[in-house]
Amino acid sequence: MRKNKLxxxxxxxxxxxxxxxxxGGANDxxxxxxxxxxxxxxxxxxxxTEDSGDFSVAxxxxxxxxxxxxxxQSAWEGLEAWGEEHGLEKGAAGYDYAQSxxxxxxxxNFTRLVKNDFxxxxxxxxxxxxxxxxIAEQNPDNYFAIVDTVVDAPNVASITFAEHEGSxxxxxxxxxxxxxxxxxxxxxxxSDLINxxxxxxxxxxxxxxxxxxxxxxxxxxxxxxxxxxxxASNMYNSDIDVIYHxxxxxxxxxxxxxxDIKRNDPDREIWVIGVDxxxxxxxxxxxxxxxxxxxxxxxxxxxxxxxxxxxxxxGEFPGGETIVFGLEDEGVSVAETNEDAFTEDIRSAxxxxxxxxxxxxxxxPKSRAELKEFEEGL
Amino acid sequence: MTTNRLFxxxxxxxxxxxxxxxxxxIMLIYGYNPIEGYAALWKxxxxxLYFFGETIRQVTPYILTGLAVAFAxxxxxxxxxxxxxxxxxxxxxxxxxxSIEAPIYIHLPLAIIVAALAGAxxxxxxxxxxxxxxxxxxxxxxxxxxxxxxxxxAIIRNVLTEQADKTEKIAATASLSSExxxxxxxxxxxxxxxxxxxxxxxxxxFIIEKTTIGFEIRSVGFNKHASEYAGMNVNKNIIxxxxxxxxxxxxxxxxxxxxxxxxxxxxxxxxxxxxDGIAVAxxxxxxxxxxxxxxxxxxxxxxxxxxxxxxxxxxxELVDVIIAFIIFFVASSYLIRWILLRFKKGAK
Numbered sequence: 001m002r003k004n005k006l007x008x009x010x011x012x013x014x015x016x017x018x019x020x021x022x023x024g025g026a027n028d029x030x031x032x033x034x035x036x037x038x039x040x041x042x043x044x045x046x047x048x049t050e051d052s053g054d055f056s057v058a059x060x061x062x063x064x065x066x067x068x069x070x071x072x073q074s075a076w077e078g079l080e081a082w083g084e085e086h087g088l089e090k091g092a093a094g095y096d097y098a099q100s101x102x103x104x105x106x107x108x109n110f111t112r113l114v115k116n117d118f119x120x121x122x123x124x125x126x127x128x129x130x131x132x133x134x135i136a137e138q139n140p141d142n143y144f145a146i147v148d149t150v151v152d153a154p155n156v157a158s159i160t161f162a163e164h165e166g167s168x169x170x171x172x173x174x175x176x177x178x179x180x181x182x183x184x185x186x187x188x189x190x191s192d193l194i195n196x197x198x199x200x201x202x203x204x205x206x207x208x209x210x211x212x213x214x215x216x217x218x219x220x221x222x223x224x225x226x227x228x229x230x231x232a233s234n235m236y237n238s239d240i241d242v243i244y245h246x247x248x249x250x251x252x253x254x255x256x257x258x259x260d261i262k263r264n265d266p267d268r269e270i271w272v273i274g275v276d277x278x279x280x281x282x283x284x285x286x287x288x289x290x291x292x293x294x295x296x297x298x299x300x301x302x303x304x305x306x307x308x309x310x311x312x313x314x315g316e317f318p319g320g321e322t323i324v325f326g327l328e329d330e331g332v333s334v335a336e337t338n339e340d341a342f343t344e345d346i347r348s349a350x351x352x353x354x355x356x357x358x359x360x361x362x363x364x365p366k367s368r369a370e371l372k373e374f375e376e377g378l
Numbered sequence: 379m380t381t382n383r384l385f386x387x388x389x390x391x392x393x394x395x396x397x398x399x400x401x402x403x404i405m406l407i408y409g410y411n412p413i414e415g416y417a418a419l420w421k422x423x424x425x426x427l428y429f430f431g432e433t434i435r436q437v438t439p440y441i442l443t444g445l446a447v448a449f450a451x452x453x454x455x456x457x458x459x460x461x462x463x464x465x466x467x468x469x470x471x472x473x474x475x476x477s478i479e480a481p482i483y484i485h486l487p488l489a490i491i492v493a494a495l496a497g498a499x500x501x502x503x504x505x506x507x508x509x510x511x512x513x514x515x516x517x518x519x520x521x522x523x524x525x526x527x528x529x530x531x532a533i534i535r536n537v538l539t540e541q542a543d544k545t546e547k548i549a550a551t552a553s554l555s556s557e558x559x560x561x562x563x564x565x566x567x568x569x570x571x572x573x574x575x576x577x578x579x580x581x582x583x584f585i586i587e588k589t590t591i592g593f594e595i596r597s598v599g600f601n602k603h604a605s606e607y608a609g610m611n612v613n614k615n616i617i618x619x620x621x622x623x624x625x626x627x628x629x630x631x632x633x634x635x636x637x638x639x640x641x642x643x644x645x646x647x648x649x650x651x652x653x654d655g656i657a658v659a660x661x662x663x664x665x666x667x668x669x670x671x672x673x674x675x676x677x678x679x680x681x682x683x684x685x686x687x688x689x690x691x692x693x694x695e696l697v698d699v700i701i702a703f704i705i706f707f708v709a710s711s712y713l714i715r716w717i718l719l720r721f722k723k724g725a726k
Contacts, residue, residue, distance in 0.1 A: 063646075064465070069706055098688060102650065104638055105684055107567065108432045112422075112688060131543070138565045188536070191543045220531065223648050 016132045048332040055313045057082065057111045058096045058132075059122035059305070060106060064222065065099050070276045073302045075124045075147065078302030082309050092116050106131035114139050120312045122147065122305055125195055132156060135346060143317050145194045145308050148193055150322050156311075158303045158322040163193070163355050164200030166297040166332030167244070168364045169350050171204020172272050173295050173334060174242040175212050176346045177271055184215045184235040186254060188222040188247035192367075197246035197275070197297070199371045200364055206356060207353070210378050215240060228253025229275050236261055236270055242294060244273040253276060255282045271295065271341065280337040296335040327358055387713040388665045388718060393661070394675065395543075397704035401696060409445040419697070423678040423683025430560070431566025435638055437677030439464070442574040442630035443655025444662055444669035445582050446497075446623045451664045453588060453619035454599035459504060459519025461652025462526030463497035465645065467631025470496035472642045473538065475548025475635065483606045485551040490574070490632050497628015498621045500526055505620025508615035515620070523648065526528035528687040531644050544643035554637040577668070578626060583666035585622070625651050627652060657705050676701070 034258040066076040088094030098109035119350040123132040127147035150158040189304020245251035274296030283293030402412035450457035471493035504518035554569040586592040662668030683697035
C-alpha cells in the first residue's frame with residue numbers, strides 16, 4: 001500500500017513535468033530549425049574552408065564572464081561588432097563564447113569549441129596562457145589567439161597592448177588634477193601585466209611633477225569589490241585625491257567608495273581613473289549630473305579581436321606573431337568623456353605627451369626596473 | 379534501524395530529484411527548454427570520451443574533499459577548512475614535483491604523501507586548538523583558509539619562482555597523468571588520481587567501520603561526554619579526526635597539482651573544491667559510498683554545465699541553482715522525512 005502511494009506520487013511528478021515541458025514546446029520548433037541550419041552550415045564549412053561566408057569565431061572568457069564591465073565584455077563586443085559587419089548570428093555558425101567558472105574549465109571549453117568547428121578561437125586574458133598553449137599543440141590545424149600575453153606557437157596569434165603608454169597618459173592627467181600632490185594606484189593581482197599599468201602611471205605622474213607621491217596597493221584579487229572599497233577608503237582618507245585602478249571588478253569598489261564620499265560631502269574633490277573600457281557611467285552620481293570618473297585608460301580589446309578575426313578570414317592569420325596595439329593604432333587611449341573634470345589644460349598636456357610617445361621622443365618604462373632608470377633620468 | 383537506513387538513502391535521492399525538477403521549472407520560467415537543457419548537460423558530461431574523461435577528472439578531487447569533510451563530520455567536527463587544506467596539499471605536491479629529481483616510484487608517492495602531510499598539518503592546528511582550548515573549529519578553519527591561500531600565493535611568488543604568476547611544470551616522474559589515458563580519452567586531463575580517490579574511500583570506510591579508532595571517533599561524534607565517561611581520550615580523537623580529514627583534503631590538492639594542472643598558479647580566489655566538498659559530504663550522508671556517488675553527481679553537473687550555453691542557450695549558472703536546491707532539500711531533510719512519514723501513516 002505504502003509502495004503504491006510512493007509510486008503514485010512519482011508518477012504524478014512525471015506527469016507534471018511532462019505537462020510543463022509541453023508548455024515550453026512553443027519555441028522548441030524554432031530552435032530545431034535553427035539547429036538544422038547550423039548542421040547544414042557546418043557541413044558546407046567542411047567542404048569549402050576558403051569560402052569566407054562560412055567563417056565562425058568564438059572566445060573563451062576567464063572567470064570574469066562577458067558582463068565583467070572590463071576586457072571580457074570588451075572582447076565580446078568586438079565579436080558582436082564583427083558578426084554584425086558580416087551579417088552573422090550568435091551560435092555555432094557565426095560567433096559564440098564559452099564562459100569559464102573556474103581555472104579548470106578553460107581547456108574543456110576550448111576543446112568543445114574546437115569540436116564545434118570554430119575557425120578561430122580567442123582566449124581572453126593571461127590566465128588562459130597554459131590552456132591556449134596546450135590546446136594549440138593538440139590541434140595544430142586550428143587557429144587560436146590569446147589576449148594580454150604571448151604564446152609561442154605557429155597557430156597562435158598573440159595580442160598585447162601598450163598599457164604602459166596609456167597608463168602614462170592617465171598618470172599625466174592625474175598629476176594635473178591632484179591638489180594634494182598625492183595620487184593612488186590600485187592593482188588587481190601583482191603580476192607582470194598589471195605592473196605595466198602601475199609603472200606607466202607612476203612615470204606619467206612623475207614626468208609632470210617629480211615630487212608627486214604615488215601610493216601603490218594591490219588587492220590580490222580581480223573580483224573583490226569589498227576589498228577595492230576598503231583600499232579606496234584608506235587612500236582617500238590619507239589625502240589622496242585621484243585613484244587609478246587596474247583591478248577589473250575589484251575596481252568597482254573604488255567607484256562605490258568615491259560616490260559614497262561625494263554623497264556625504266559634495267564639495268570634496270576626489271577622482272577615479274577607470275580602466276579597460278570608458279568607465280564614465282560607473283562614476284555617475286544618482287541624478288547623473290556629474291561623474292567621479294576623471295578619465296579612463298581605454299584598452300580596445302574589441303578592435304584587436306575584430307581586426308585579428310578579419311585578418312584570419314581574409315586568409316592572413318598572423319599565426320606565431322605578437323601584435324602590439326599601442327597609441328598609434330588607438331589600441332590604447334584615454335577617454336575624454338567627462339568634460340567638466342577633464343579640462344582643456346589636461347587635454348592639451350595629455351596630447352603633448354602623447355605626441356612625444358608617438359614620435360619616439362619618449363620611451364615609457366614597462367617594468368619596475370625600467371621605472372627606476374626613468375626616475376633617475378628625470 | 380531499517381527505516382533510518384531507508385531514509386538515509388531516500389532523502390538524498392529525493393533531494394536530487396526535486397533539485398533537478400526545480401531547475402527544470404526555472405528554465406521554463408525563463409523561456410528555456412528544460413529537456414534541451416538537460417540533454418546538453420548530459421552530452422557535456424558524457425557526450426564523448428573527452429568529456430567523459432573531464433568528468434572523471436572533476437569527480438576525483440570532489441571524492442577526496444567530500445571524504446575529508448565527511449570524516450570530520452563523523453567526529454562531530456565541521457571542517458570548513460578543507461579549502462585551505464586543498465591549497466596546502468596542491469602547493470606541497472607541486473613543490474616536491476618541481477624541486478626534486480628521483481625515479482617515478484619514489485618521486486610520485488613522495489609528492490602525494492607530502493601533500494597529505496601538508497593538508498594534515500593545516501588541519502592539525504585547528505584540531506589541537508579545539509582539543510586543548512575549546513576554540514571552535516569552524517572559526518579557526520575558516521581563518522586558516524585565508525592563511526593557506528595567501529601564504530601559498532606568497533610562496534609561489536617569492537620562493538618557488540622569481541615574481542612569476544605560476545610555478546614551473548612538475549617533472550614527468552611526479553605526474554599522475556598518463557599518455558595512455560590522454561590518448562584514450564582524446565586529450566582529456568583524466569589521470570590516475572581517480573584510483574587513489576577510490577582507494578582513499580575504501581580506507582575511510584575501513585577506518586570508520588572496522589577499526590577501534592573509527593569506533594572511538596564515531597563515539598566522540600555522537601556524544602563527547604559519554605565517550606569520555608567510557609574512558610576514551612576525546613582530545614586525542616578530535617586531533618586525529620582533524621589530521622586524517624586534512625590529509626584527505628591535502629590529497630585532493632595533489633590531484634590538481636600532479637594531475638589536472640601539473641603546476642600551480644597564483645590563486646586569485648578559492649578553488650571551491652573544499653567548499654563543494656561540504657556539499658558532497660552532506661549529500662553523501664557522510665559515508666564513503668555516498669560521498670563517491672555525490673561526487674559523481676557534482677562532477678557531472680559541473681562539467682556538463684559548461685555545455686549548456688553553447689548547445690541549449692541555457693546559462694551555466696543554472697547548475698549552481700540546482701545544486702543549491704539539492705543542498706537545501708538535503709539540509710531540510712526533516713521536511714522530506716515528515717512527508718514520507720505522512721505517506722506511511724496514510725498507508726497504515
